[in-house]
Amino acid sequence: MILIYLIGSILIGGGVFFNRGKKTNYSLVSLFLVLQVVFSVYACWHYNETASTYFTFDSLGIIMLLTATIISIPAAFHSYVYIEESEEATPESRAIYFGALILLITAVSAAYLANHIAVVWIFAEVTTLSASALIYHHRNKLALEGTWKYIFICAISITFVFIGILFLSLSFANAGSDDLAYKNLLAHSSSLNSSWLQLAFLFIFTGFTVKLGLFPMFTAGVDAKDKAPGPAAALLSSVIMCMGFVGIFRIYVVVANTPLLHWASLVVGIAAFISLFIAAVYMVKVKNIKRMMAYSSVEHMGIVMLGIAAGGIGYYAAILHIVLHSFVKSSLFFQYNQLYKVFKTKNTYQMGNYFKYNTTGSMVVLLAFISVTAMPPSGMFVSEFLVFRSMFEANQLILLIAVLLLLTFIIWAFAKNILKILFIPVVDFDESKVAKVSPWRSTFQFIMLGGSAYLGLNPPAIFVDLINKSIMLLPH
């Protein structure tokens, strides 16, 4: 089935790319969404089975696959709205956009399920290609700059991951096996050479941070989210980040089963804390709303990785947090297009009194703001609270206090900008030209925000079970 899925998606993507008729394009995209849903159902049905040697429908893969499938439907819808409303869209740019979108979703889905580190790596390469096509959608100088930076930093990072894989194979040389599947690595974890494994982990971790949006390679992602169209930026800050997480998490599981666990958690923790620090510093200064949302993603990935570093309940909280963050942040990025439609700018100084111009949209912004800052009624409050609890239990009290201080800065900066956009009128704003936005367009955003609250506050037993199974191999 996975081969049918991959070949089918590539054929559909190719069809969209080469056949530039409007009706054909949209019906092919719908066909792809149907295929994606069918494939997800199939994956759940064949839980824990291995398909085509290199793919396993394991717990983590299925959680992420379902997340990606749920996000891909509104992403396609909002892309449709975006492309149809944009004046500069040509049949060519539309075809490239949707072709790249299909390729991106396919590649991340395959990367979630891959059980071999080299296969994850290959699909990570494919996402670089498709994401860069999405970022370059506007074909102007700034978009080119963003795309160039993204491609260049991704290329270096992907090389880093490859070096990491080479070191991993060297560390594995004494184990008498040359199969780099995660299962095999875990089985031989006691005979892995630790100094080579350290180098391997460092390189693989650094390489995947470009997709996860963590220090040191986060810059490419921020520029990319700024220049990409709203729906594409939503995918960049949700499904691609999940892919980076899967890439790091699976190798972390291997390292955690060796005596290097403490060292690895230290590496991850340091990177996470620096990311939080950077996010706090930039969010206080930034005036571009899209970049602000992108830095907020950096902050949340920092929190996720702090949970991983702390261990215990933190593992559970990290996976819960990244899933909830995907829903919330993508709905915020979908909402961005409505904001832009009303104010025609990204600068927070020239946005204000959004409640008056688009009440439904401003409700989305408000609810998403509550979620992103992890205030109590939201789902992310639960996961963030659990991360803090895990840090407390791991006796990282000083770190926890520093993190809470940084989060205070971030919440202040975020609230200052968002509340201004929602309530405070802008001087010299010409109200007569404000475009009307249909309230129905926010439907998917409300569903995703509600879903994230539901998953956080009252998670279904099966969801909890899936998360617990995916962290089962980590030492508790």
Added chain:
Amino acid sequence: MLHVLLIIFLISLFYLAIANRMSTYVNMLALQGLLLFFVAFLELKHINTINLILILLETIIFKSVAVPVFLNYVLKRNHITREAEPYVPNFVSLIITTIIVVTTIILSNTMEEGKLDKMFFVVALSTLFTGLYFIASRRKIITHVMGYLIIENGVFVLSLAVGNEMPMLVNLGIMLDIFASVLILGVFLNKIGDVFKDIDVNQLTNLKDY
């Protein structure tokens, strides 16, 4: 013989560190491709013939002919002859490259003995870090691309070291090489050359947190 080739490869890094002319960079890249051809030929003894031919063709055709020819074409079209005023003087570059090489030698001695030939490790890691240093210290986008190509060469050396046991990894390395180079060189260097007339990284500073 193998070690002699690898040492020549290492020396080419020092030469690159003090190079000013763009054509020197291109020639050095071609030379590195040629050296990799011989290294691959001598090192990969236990690999099947078709795979070996593929690897050799990649080094000789792609690394030492196609990429340099394309770079020359880009240089000519954009009238770039030399790296204008690098951020750091060449002499300092030379010293930093030396420090990188010495550090990797020290690092290699701290690693436990494995099946790996230490020479490969030293050459690969110093090439990697020197490439990163070139990217950080040069102004022109095309020099950044060359820095990336140097990194790729370093990775190729490392993949040759494990090539006999895991030929799949060498093939993956080649895939990375072709994929990334085509993506970077083919599509975007062309585009950037068209849009920004004088390709200098200082022009790529418009995306910022104002």
